[in-house]
Amino acid sequence: MKVMQCCNCGHIEFDEAPGSCLICNSVIDAFEEKSDAIKKPADPAKLTDGDKKHIPQIVVVKECGLIPDGTCTDVHVRVGEIEHVMQADHYIRYIDYYVNRSFVARTWLSPEACHPAAGLHLKVSAGSSIIALENCNVHGNWMSETTV
Ligand SMILES: [Fe+2]
Structure with missing residues (x-):
């Protein structure tokens, strides 16, 4: 399971980043794979x-x-x-x-x-x-x- 994290607000998504962050509305580029975020x-x-x-x-x-x-x-x-x-x-x-x-x-x-x-x-x-x-x-x- 891939852990993706929004670098603006810290929100986490699994496997795939959404089009924009569902918490802070940052665009998809704001998400980075971060295996140590959890x-x-x-x-x-x-x-x-x-x-x-x-x-x-x-x-x-x-x-x-x-x-x-x-x-x-x-x-x-x-x-x-x-x-x-x-x-x-x-x-x-x-x-x-x-x-x-x-x-x-x-x-x-x-x-x-x-x-x-x-x-x-x-x-x-x-x-x-x-x-x-x-x-x-x-x-x-x-x-x-x-x-x-
Ligand atoms: Fe604590």
């Missing part, structure tokens, strides 16, 4: 506390009832297994969501008012891939992927 645990079998504070936890809830026709798939994201702090100088800035590796939504989080968590109600078919990518203002981008 942080990874040094040893996935032995996560550090720092890893556990940043890797998004994705919880999928089928048929929440908010959308009555029953096609709603809830994706809840919490950062992380050890809850990340939300302080003025260190917090989760946003959580981005991707369906089948295409960007679909961003939730901005305020350190004063928000927990390090968010949720979406998606129209997706079974077998779709969901990526949650969070941005910590100190420790950068971290992601998780699951299949619904």
Whole structure:
């Protein structure tokens, strides 16, 4: 999976850059392949506390009832297994969501008012891939992927 990053705002796309950045509207030339734009645990079998504070936890809830026709798939994201702090100088800035590796939504989080968590109600078919990518203002981008 290729990681493409907008050099103006840091927004990440997978495999292919869009015609323009969906966050800051920069044109396609602003995207560069950047394999290190998303942080990874040094040893996935032995996560550090720092890893556990940043890797998004994705919880999928089928048929929440908010959308009555029953096609709603809830994706809840919490950062992380050890809850990340939300302080003025260190917090989760946003959580981005991707369906089948295409960007679909961003939730901005305020350190004063928000927990390090968010949720979406998606129209997706079974077998779709969901990526949650969070941005910590100190420790950068971290992601998780699951299949619904
Ligand atoms: Fe952090």
